[in-house]
Amino acid sequence: MLIEGNNLSVAIDGREIVADESVRCAPGEMTALVGPSGSGKTTLLHALGLLLPVSRGHILVDGKDVTSYDGGQRRRFWRDHAAFVLQDYGIVDDESVGFNVTMRGQRRATNADARLSAALEQTGLAGRAGETASHLSGGEKQRLALARAIYRRASVLFVDEPTASLDARNRHTVIELFTGFARQGATVVVSTHDEEMIAACDSRHPMGMREVQTVTTATGRR
Ligand SMILES: Nc1ncnc2c1ncn2[C@@H]1O[C@H](COP(=O)(O)OP(=O)(O)OP(=O)(O)O)[C@@H](O)[C@H]1O
Ligand SMILES: [Mg+2]
Structure with a gap:
C-alpha cells in the first residue's frame, strides 16, 4: 500500500507540531522519518497511521484521500491493513506471547495455530507462545x-523508535526483521534517530525541511 502525506500539518493545543510535511511511503520500502528529538516524528507517524x-x-x-475518514473507516483501515509497533x-503484559500475537481469547495460546508458529519462528520467538509477555x-x-x-x-507497518532501548546485537536483529518485512512487500514507516536504522531504510524523510526532497536510495525495491 502506498501511503502519502501531502502538506500535512498537525496542531495540538494551538501549537503547530508538524508543519507542512510531505512524505511518500512506498510498498516494499522502509521509510524513515528522521530529525532531532521534539521535531515531530512521532506525531507525523501517528497522523499517517490515522491515529491523530x-x-x-x-x-x-x-x-485515495482518507484524511476525513470517520471512526468506522479508520477502524477498518487498522483492522484490515495496518499494524503498529x-x-x-x-503489549498486554499479563497475557501470553501467543495471545499477544493472535489477540484471540484463550489465555494460553498453543503452537497448534500454524500461522502463529510461523510468525514466532520468523521473529526468533519459536516455541514461546505460552510464556507471559x-x-x-x-x-x-x-x-x-x-x-x-x-x-x-x-x-x-508504523513503527516508532524500535531500537531505542536495545543493545547493539538486538538492534541489528530488529533492523533486519523490519527490513525483511518491507522486502516481502509491506510498507514500513519508521520514526527513528538510530543511524544504523536510518542507513537500513530505502528512503529518508527529514523533518521540518520543506525545501529538501525525501532522499531515496533504490535497493531491492519491488
Ligand atoms: N499530545 C501532545 N500534547 C502536547 N504536545 C505534544 C503532544 N504530542 C507531542 N507534543 C509536542 O510536540 C513536539 C513533537 O513531539 P514528537 O513526539 O512528535 O517528537 P519526536 O520527533 O518524536 O521526538 P523524540 O525523538 O523525542 O521521540 C514536542 O515538543 C512535544 O512536546
Ligand atoms: Mg518520538
Whole structure:
C-alpha cells in the first residue's frame, strides 16, 4: 500500500507540531522519518497511521484521500491493513506471547495455530507462545509486536523508535526483521534517530525541511 502525506500539518493545543510535511511511503520500502528529538516524528507517524487528526493537508492510501475518514473507516483501515509497533510496544503484559500475537481469547495460546508458529519462528520467538509477555526483554517485546504484524499479514507497518532501548546485537536483529518485512512487500514507516536504522531504510524523510526532497536510495525495491 502506498501511503502519502501531502502538506500535512498537525496542531495540538494551538501549537503547530508538524508543519507542512510531505512524505511518500512506498510498498516494499522502509521509510524513515528522521530529525532531532521534539521535531515531530512521532506525531507525523501517528497522523499517517490515522491515529491523530491533521489540521491541514491530505493523507492518501493507494491514491485515495482518507484524511476525513470517520471512526468506522479508520477502524477498518487498522483492522484490515495496518499494524503498529509503538513506543510502549502495545503489549498486554499479563497475557501470553501467543495471545499477544493472535489477540484471540484463550489465555494460553498453543503452537497448534500454524500461522502463529510461523510468525514466532520468523521473529526468533519459536516455541514461546505460552510464556507471559511481561517476562520478555525489550528486544523480545519489539519482536513480539512485529510477530503480531506478520500474523495479521499487515500491509502497512508504523513503527516508532524500535531500537531505542536495545543493545547493539538486538538492534541489528530488529533492523533486519523490519527490513525483511518491507522486502516481502509491506510498507514500513519508521520514526527513528538510530543511524544504523536510518542507513537500513530505502528512503529518508527529514523533518521540518520543506525545501529538501525525501532522499531515496533504490535497493531491492519491488
Ligand atoms: N499530545 C501532545 N500534547 C502536547 N504536545 C505534544 C503532544 N504530542 C507531542 N507534543 C509536542 O510536540 C513536539 C513533537 O513531539 P514528537 O513526539 O512528535 O517528537 P519526536 O520527533 O518524536 O521526538 P523524540 O525523538 O523525542 O521521540 C514536542 O515538543 C512535544 O512536546
Ligand atoms: Mg518520538
